[in-house]
Amino acid sequence: MDTSKRYISMCKKALEMQQYWKPQNGDYFYGRPYDIDEEDVPPGINIYFECEDEYYCVIPRNYSIKEGFKGESDAVFLPRLDNLYKMVLHDTPYELMERFCKWSAKLTITMQERYQTLEQLWMAFVMETNHGLLWSGKDWVLKENK
Numbered sequence: 432m433d434t435s436k437r438y439i440s441m442c443k444k445a446l447e448m449q450q451y452w453k454p455q456n457g458d459y460f461y462g463r464p465y466d467i468d469e470e471d472v473p474p475g476i477n478i479y480f481e482c483e484d485e486y487y488c489v490i491p492r493n494y495s496i497k498e499g500f501k502g503e504s505d506a507v508f509l510p511r512l513d514n515l516y517k518m519v520l521h522d523t524p525y526e527l528m529e530r531f532c533k534w535s536a537k538l539t540i541t542m543q544e545r546y547q548t549l550e551q552l553w554m555a556f557v558m559e560t561n562h563g564l565l566w567s568g569k570d571w572v573l574k575e576n577k
Contacts, residue, residue, distance in 0.1 A: 433550035443507045452508040462506035515553040
């Protein structure tokens with residue numbers, strides 16, 4: 432699982448993906464869990480865990496299991512590969528892989544150098560396929576149609 436600063440930045444700026452996040456057990460997120468209010472404790476990587484005893488839950492700050500996010504949250508959803516696969520509409524896994532292979536074969540050397548992990552590569556595929564956005568190295572920008 433990619434927990435690099437680059438991947439966190441890519442995810443944080445992928446607002447199209449962040450706004451639809453409905454936390455599930457096992458989801459990775461960057462931020463502070465709800466029970467840590469100390470501003471001097473830096474945010475970190477957490478794995479969402481919902482349980483009956485709230486003392487043991489690991490959920491983002493400003494998140495309610497019953498009501499979802501309330502107000503601003505510093506939590507950034509970090510999708511695993513299986514999360515990313517599910518974000519692209521496809522009929523069969525073979526169709527998904529064929530589309531991914533055709534897309535990745537067209538990447539320029541510059542684009543290939545921007546994506547250093549499978550999560551980063553699949554995130555770029557999802558964002559371009561679903562939203563027409565490319566990672567500039569700093570932000571998601573609209574793809575220019577040529």
